[in-house]
Amino acid sequence: MVSIVSTPTKPFEGQKPGTSGLRKRVKVFQQENYTENFIQSTLEAIPESDGGPKNATIVVGGDGRYYSDEVLQVIVKCSLGQGVSRLIVGLNGIVSTPAASNIIRKRKATGGILLTASHNPGGPENDFGIKYNCSNGGPAPESVTNKIYENSKTITELKVGIVPKVDFSKLGTQEIGDLTVEIIDGVNDYVELMKEIFDFDSIKSFFTNNKDFKMLFDGMNGVTGPYGQRLFVEEFGLDKSSIMRCVPLPDFGGAHPDPNLTYAHDLVESVEKDGLDFGAASDGDGDRNMIIGKKAFVTPSDSVAIIAHYAKEAIPYFQKNGVHGLARSMPTSQAIDLVAKKMGLEYFEVPTGWKFFGNLMDAGRCSICGEESFGTGSDHIREKDGLWAVLAWLSIIAHVNKEKPTSVQDILQKHYQIYGRNFFSRYDYEEVDGKSAEEMVDRLRHQIEKNELANKTIGGFTIDKADDFEYLDPIDGSISKNQGVRIIFKDGSRIVIRLSGTGSQGATVRLYVEKYSNDTTEYTNETQTALKPLIDVALELSELEKFTGRNTPTVIT
Structure with missing residues (x-):
């Protein structure tokens, strides 16, 4: 009873949830009733x-980070209090964000709570987060996150079920009063979906026929470890040495589970030291990715453009369904725009936040999209998908190598020869x-309002226009303001400055x-060298150093 x-x-x-839910230090969530308040407000x-919430x-x-067990x-308890009918929970509470999006869509669920x-x-002194996804599998829109926030400001009473601790370590179904708790393998459905999208036989044949081609996948001790084991070792038959850090840990092994050149340095060093042909990493919850090759780093902006270019050639999903538009977040380079123009496709520039892509996808107007923050994806789900991007690259590599040996660096240079290079x-x-x-950004906004920047020349660059990006959603008509300066x-170069809401304290x-550049002699130039004059501008x-006191960035990507 x-x-x-x-x-x-x-x-x-x-x-107040941001674009990716509520993120705070673990100690904040550990306050009495803090987590209960937020979960009830969300439901x-x-x-x-x-x-x-009823029925x-x-x-x-979630990604299995510290404090997940308690929040499960x-x-x-809160689901019982709100009359929820069924919880579909990953084994030990672990499911990658893209896999959760797929399950929501496949099972026609009401929504999802991602930890x-x-x-x-992660860890006792670091961060925890809770995010709600709606029935389309995508992040909650502002109408929902605003409602969560309003609920959290007026809550006075908690309604909870009094039940013994639930064991999430065993597959199967449990009945707890009127609530059914179904515990599933979070990997199976995702792998089945990937088999519908990609030609696994082609990828496996490539590895079989090219024994000298060596790859390494870094799970960063996050959620994608078991997925990487299943895909690369069990499905493609690679040796276990082709994967690293594939055991999910509550503190990610004390590392920062962010797949970039700074935080995935172990992978970068292994690729360089061992002369590997292909390296890839995913982040804590599996929605981000990094792609590198021998002496080649693929920027996320270039990555999504290259995937779009090869989509109908190399990926069965797009051969079957077509490509119905491309999109990028505003700060992301314009490389994918050039692909869209060449392919005669509609393309969109949206604010940062995957929900904007989701609107376009639900309307059938976007098939492939990406963010410069190492997020890449397609309309197969409504979240960015790190392993999808890795499999897309392996599909491209298998495809282009049918004609002649082609490296990641070769793929990059061929792309630049067609489209030019967006450093x-x-x-x-x-x-x-x-x-x-905030003061730094407000100063720039004030200069824009006063039209003080137009036609100003600094460091040899003349400003054509300056604004604070505003987006009119073509699907629901909503307007998102102040999305980045x-x-x-006049030469097409761009500077964008924005404050991120993904940190748990301070500002980023x-x-x-x-x-x-369409100068072929520049295509092999080192990125930071090519951009230094613009970075100085x-x-x-x-006046970043004056306002922040920082003379060097924490991370360069």
Whole structure:
């Protein structure tokens, strides 16, 4: 017998979800009733169009980070209190974000609760996060996150079920009062989906016929470890030496589970030292990716453009379904725009946040999209998908190598010969003082409003226009303002400055610089060298060091 009890509570400040849910330090979530408040506020915000919380089916999973076990129990108790009918939970509470999106869609669930802070560090002193995804499998739109926030500000009572601790370590179904808890293998459905998208036989044959081709996948001790084991070792028959750090750990082994050249340095060093042909990494919850080759780093901007270029040649899913438009986040380089123009496709520039892509996909107007922040994906689900991107690259490599031996570097250079090269880099200044960061951006906004930047020449670059990016969603008509300061020069070069909401404390200033070149002699140039004059201009225009006190970025990508 399950009893439902009501207990008084009081609101906590700052429970406003961002584009990727609510992220705070673990110690914040550990406050009495803090997590319960947020979970109940989330369940109560489930849209009526999705049926609301009563009799809902909720997919639950996460990256297995520290404090997940405790929050899983809270979700059960709050679900009982709100009349949820079924929870579909990954074994031990672990499901990658893209796999969860697939399960929501496949099982026609009401939505999903994902326990992840994505690429942020885990452990008792680090970060935890909770995100709600809607029935389309994608992140909740602002209408839902705003409702969650409003609920969290007015909550006075918790309704929870009093039940013994639920064991999530065994597959099967448990009945807890009126709630059914179904525990599933979070890997199987995802691998089945990938087999529908890619030609696994072609990839496996490539590895079989090219024994000298060596790859290494880095799971970064995040959620994709078991997926990597299953795909690369069991499905493609590679040796276990082809994967590293593939055991999910609550603190990610003390590392930062962010797949970039700084935090995935172990992978980068292994590729360089051992002369490997292909390296790939995914982040804590499996939605991001990094692709590298022998003496070749593929920027996420180039990666999504190259995948789009080869999609109908190398990937059965697109051969069958076609490509119905391309999209990128505003800060991402314009490389994919050039592919869209050549292919005669519609293309979109959207704010940062995968939900904007989801709207386009649901309307059938976008098939492939990406963000410069190492997120790449397609309309097979409504989240970015790290392993999908890795498999897309392996499909491309298998395809181009049918004609002649072709390396990752060769693929890059061939792409530049067709489209030109968009040199691109991002400088991250993490955990800077939030007030000072806001002042820096407000100063630029003021200059834009006063039209003080137009036609100004600095460091040899003349400004063509400057604005604070605003997006009118062509599907639902919503307007998103203040999405990042853009400074566009007459030669097409760009500087973008925005504050990120993915950190758990302080502010992260992101500085993006992009320069296009159709000079073939420049295509092999080192990125930072090619961009240095523009980076100097960006730092001078923004007065970043003056406002943040930082003379070097935390991460360069």
